[in-house]
Amino acid sequence: MRIQMGLVGLLAVCVGGSAHADVLWDNGSFDGRSGLSSNSLWETWTADDFIVAAPIRIEQATAEFYVDPPADGPFELADIGVWTEPVPGEGPQDLVVELRNLPISSEKIGEGFGYDIIAATVEGLGIELEPGDYFFSMRLRALFGGLLLGHDGRRGSQRS
């Protein structure tokens, strides 16, 4: 009986651990001191590095960035990219995760340098990564004059 109770407790810990999301990486707050749009929506990814010390599974990503003012909200979709950085300091190399058109929750949290500052959150990612150096990027998909821009920089298709 004691062993069974211990087992139940152990399994509860396992389930609890699975349900609880830890902060795996936080590259800091949005400081508003710089003025280049970090998501120009025109063929660009802006990425920053993060380091994985032990295997992880990323379930949620939250990003804050400048967005060009011509983009019309609300922002409901985003793309996510993860690249390896085999040589530290050399920048992104191989694209190992590319997820497109992910449903997001987003809100405008401010303005700066003529850009809107948008915070966006994606849940349910399930990205598993082995230890290593990586770069991460999130990019909103948005409307420019009624055209939904594609991740590849083409103006994409009309949003239906």
Next chain:
Amino acid sequence: MATTGDGVLKGRDAGWIFPGHPPFWVPVRNYGLYDTDFAFRLEGIPEPTTAILALFGLAALGRRR
């Protein structure tokens, strides 16, 4: 897992912008006066802890049977 960074892309954490065709990445700092502010936070599960506990639990369950 340790966290780091101040949200400013600089130095080792300069950040890179991909303006065209892969693999043509440009360090943001090459834009001169401009920098870009891109803050992100990743949340999820450190796999080893959960996996090891789960395996241990399953093994114990198997022994009981």
